[in-house]
Amino acid sequence: MKILLTGGLGYIGSHTCICLKEAGHDTVVIDNLCNSKISVKDNIEKITGSEIAFYEGDIRDRGFLRDVFQREQRKQKIDAVIHFAGHKAVADSVEEPIDYFENNIAGTIDLLAVMEEENIRNLIFSSSATVYDPKSPVPYKENDPKSPVNPYGETKYIIERMLCSLAASKPSWNIVILRYFNPAGAHKSGLIGEDPGGIPNNLFPYILKAAKGELPALSVFGNDYPTPDGTGVRDYIHVSDLAEGHMAALKTMLTGRGEENPTVYNLGTGRGYSVLEIIEAFEKTNNVKVPYMIAARRAGDIAWSFASTEKAKKELHWETTRGIYDMCRDIWRFGQEDLV
Numbered sequence: 096m097k098i099l100l101t102g103g104l105g106y107i108g109s110h111t112c113i114c115l116k117e118a119g120h121d122t123v124v125i126d127n128l129c130n131s132k133i134s135v136k137d138n139i140e141k142i143t144g145s146e147i148a149f150y151e152g153d154i155r156d157r158g159f160l161r162d163v164f165q166r167e168q169r170k171q172k173i174d175a176v177i178h179f180a181g182h183k184a185v186a187d188s189v190e191e192p193i194d195y196f197e198n199n200i201a202g203t204i205d206l207l208a209v210m211e212e213e214n215i216r217n218l219i220f221s222s223s224a225t226v227y228d229p230k231s232p233v234p235y236k237e238n239d240p241k242s243p244v245n246p247y248g249e250t251k252y253i254i255e256r257m258l259c260s261l262a263a264s265k266p267s268w269n270i271v272i273l274r275y276f277n278p279a280g281a282h283k284s285g286l287i288g289e290d291p292g293g294i295p296n297n298l299f300p301y302i303l304k305a306a307k308g309e310l311p312a313l314s315v316f317g318n319d320y321p322t323p324d325g326t327g328v329r330d331y332i333h334v335s336d337l338a339e340g341h342m343a344a345l346k347t348m349l350t351g352r353g354e355e356n357p358t359v360y361n362l363g364t365g366r367g368y369s370v371l372e373i374i375e376a377f378e379k380t381n382n383v384k385v386p387y388m389i390a391a392r393r394a395g396d397i398a399w400s401f402a403s404t405e406k407a408k409k410e411l412h413w414e415t416t417r418g419i420y421d422m423c424r425d426i427w428r429f430g431q432e433d434l435v
């Protein structure tokens with residue numbers, strides 16, 4: 096198959112691109128490099144031993160998108176699009192909500208419009224566990240109530256609603272929505288991983304920088320939550336398991352799906368770890384110290400979040416195979432490459 100990935104040089108897109116290439120599919124990558132580097136393309140090619148078609152540009156530029164789709168379709172039909180491109184930092188979205196509306200929502204509308212023009216209607220969309228109502232009991236099931244608590248989560252939920260309306264009006268669209276929990280770890284080669292500039296928003300890159308001495312200490316936000324050790328519990332999923340989840344979703348979408356359209360799946364492990372458990376696992380796995388300090392709770396944070404994985408297991412025949420130690424080991428190896 097030939098699959099187009101928007102945001103394909105980003106953290107999750109690059110790992111998915113590797114999986115697709117390793118399974119023998121053709122990939123076309125679009126990225127404006129606003130949160131990734133061109134060296135990721137070289138590293139994907141090094142890992143897979145084959146070239147990827149890459150177009151640098153913005154999904155909000157319909158002329159650019161049209162040109163890429165037409166050029167690539169002349170060679171071979173594009174079977175599906177996986178839409179990763181977007182901004183993802185919760186705190187930034189509170190500071191600059193309009194940027195988030197513009198890039199995530201308007202960008203998706205532009206993509207959908209050009210896909211419709213070009214008769215490509217198979218779409219996988221990257222959504223997030225942040226759409227769930229934090230008052231719902233864990234584990235979150237796909238049908239649980241939604242009530243995002245920040246602009247980033249709002250953009251994901253609004254896009255989900257748009258995709259539901261689109262599929263209802265135009266059933267020739269074939270849409271899968273994947274709600275990721277907390278992606279972590281890096282590719283086993285150590286060549287690609289999450290590469291945030293400045294102070295990271297996510298726990299693992301933050302731990303990595305603290306362990307390497309690039310940041311003085313990790314701030315643990317709150318130790319008085321109703322969890323066993325008082326720190327927040329999250330469902331961390333190895334990014335390579337997540338990438339494989341996309342392969343499973345693609346297969347189900349293009350071969351044997353049920354009536355539901357869009358179909359929504361949680362991609363998580365179904366098990367939560369607290370911040371202190373992760374610090375301990377990281378220290379043990381890599382034989383390093385992670386300096387940390389307890390800080391005040393962050394507005395909008397919740398005590399528990401983890402996925403119900405039953406639907407993905409049953410319908411996608413997919414489940415995670417890597418654990419917390421793999422995540423700790425692989426991100427440390429990536430950190431040693433001095434890319435972070």
Ligand SMILES: NC(=O)c1ccc[n+]([C@@H]2O[C@H](COP(=O)([O-])OP(=O)(O)OC[C@H]3O[C@@H](n4cnc5c(N)ncnc54)[C@H](O)[C@@H]3O)[C@@H](O)[C@H]2O)c1
Pocket residue numbers: 101102103104105106107108125126127128129130131152153154155178179180181182183198202221222223224274275276277278297
């Ligand atoms: N990483 C997470 O914790 C997480 C969790 C849930 C959902 N998601 C979603 O998954 C998707 C991928 O996340 P990621 O962690 O790989 O993020 P990322 O920032 O590493 O990757 C996104 C990529 O999209 C590109 N991009 C952004 N806006 C663009 C635009 N307008 N045009 C073209 N390219 C653009 C960026 O340069 C980047 O390479 C995002 O939509 C994100 O919201 C991520």
